[in-house]
Amino acid sequence: LICSKADLAINGAVPAFSEPLHVGRPNIGDRGAFMQRVSQVLDSQWLTNNGPMVTEFERCIADHLGVKHCVAMCNGTIALEIAIRALRLEGEVIVPSWTFVATAHALYWQGITPIFADIDPTTHNIDPLAVRRMITPRTSGIIGVHLWGRAAPIEELQAIADEHGVKLLFDAAHAFGSTHGGKMIGGFGMCEVLSFHATKSFNTFEGGAVVTNDDELAETIRLMRNFGFAGYDNVIHPGTNGKMIEMCAIMGLTNLESHADVVACNARNHAAYAEALAGIPGISLLTYGSVERNSHHYIVVEVDNDCRVDRDQIVIALHAENILARKYFWPGTHAMKPYRDLFPHARLMLPNTEQVAKKVIVLPNGTTLSNSEIRTISDVIGACVN
Numbered sequence: 001l002i003c004s005k006a007d008l009a010i011n012g013a014v015p016a017f018s019e020p021l022h023v024g025r026p027n028i029g030d031r032g033a034f035m036q037r038v039s040q041v042l043d044s045q046w047l048t049n050n051g052p053m054v055t056e057f058e059r060c061i062a063d064h065l066g067v068k069h070c071v072a073m074c075n076g077t078i079a080l081e082i083a084i085r086a087l088r089l090e091g092e093v094i095v096p097s098w099t100f101v102a103t104a105h106a107l108y109w110q111g112i113t114p115i116f117a118d119i120d121p122t123t124h125n126i127d128p129l130a131v132r133r134m135i136t137p138r139t140s141g142i143i144g145v146h147l148w149g150r151a152a153p154i155e156e157l158q159a160i161a162d163e164h165g166v167k168l169l170f171d172a173a174h175a176f177g178s179t180h181g182g183k184m185i186g187g188f189g190m191c192e193v194l195s196f197h198a199t200k201s202f203n204t205f206e207g208g209a210v211v212t213n214d215d216e217l218a219e220t221i222r223l224m225r226n227f228g229f230a231g232y233d234n235v236i237h238p239g240t241n242g243k244m245i246e247m248c249a250i251m252g253l254t255n256l257e258s259h260a261d262v263v264a265c266n267a268r269n270h271a272a273y274a275e276a277l278a279g280i281p282g283i284s285l286l287t288y289g290s291v292e293r294n295s296h297h298y299i300v301v302e303v304d305n306d307c308r309v310d311r312d313q314i315v316i317a318l319h320a321e322n323i324l325a326r327k328y329f330w331p332g333t334h335a336m337k338p339y340r341d342l343f344p345h346a347r348l349m350l351p352n353t354e355q356v357a358k359k360v361i362v363l364p365n366g367t368t369l370s371n372s373e374i375r376t377i378s379d380v381i382g383a384c385v386n
């Protein structure tokens, strides 16, 4: 039992967990069903290059999200890069700094300058007013990120994009299965980009996709994903290799069958955290409300300014207990080396991002986490703070 500071591993006690407890533990669906599909793939001797499993996976995802097209990819970052290129973005593109580094990297990697806009400190999503301030004649697009699976301010961003004639797409890496206005994330903007990385609520080992209702854009993205091939020996577009392999598609098909159970389990875990963390002074848990769907995959805690200990001390204490909590997305993309050097003054323009970056801790979640583990994790935080 962890009741006081003396019970903490940082003070010499035995760690609460003998094995590490990870934030990004993959959810793995029905093993039997997966293994059966593995045999099918091996027997078919068709392993990649738009095989039948990838085709089926794309159809299932498009149906699930209610979009016309899903183009599956080897990962979310390549999917972002291809979407950005297919939309012919150039010059400057406005993005939040408060996101995984891939959002900005996908631009910078292609010679486009990511312009960082500040966030709303309550939702952690990009602030449309900040976006307006960042528009210049060089702006060609805006990438909204649905952080923690909560929809970015879609209508406000669309209005800005329309007003200025720039393109809007979404990084929906966190938002598989989320809704906005009751509509599944996937059909907003010109396209949306998903990640099916192992650490996401829904995974294909590694993987990603661009989803869109735009026929022409989908066709271009399909070509770009496979070197620009339109049939044997017929290259009609510049392209790269962004293909998803059959093994990844069958992981996706299998995991799709249990995703609703995963979400229900995550929601129960989130509620258990809310109960166990309630009353710990200076600690607040981000909530997702009951109106929109959210995978409840991210257990995001904020250590308030008036808390007796700071965020980093709590993370050190958690790690000492073998609870490998994360400071996602510390220190903010703008403050990471490649971008710090590029924009030395960005810190001054992103006060909310700077504030949030100092407060956030992401805690373990997933189907293998038990209620008693949630209580122990919360007790460790309580003992640190009290």
Ligand code: T4K
Binding pocket: 022, 023, 024, 025, 026, 075, 076, 077, 078, 099, 100, 102, 103, 145, 171, 173, 174, 195, 196, 197, 198, 199, 207, 208, 324, 328
């Ligand atoms: N946009 C956004 C908003 C994103 O969050 C991401 C990815 C992307 C774009 C790009 O999509 P991808 O190209 O990745 O498809 C992890 C993931 O690698 C990354 O996919 C994810 N976001 C990001 C939020 O988290 P790291 O550097 O934190 O990963 P790592 O190796 O530290 O693992 C995280 C935790 O998960 C660790 O505690 C270990 C645990 N883990 C990890 C793996 C891979 C497991 O328990 N099992 C595993 O198989 O980036």
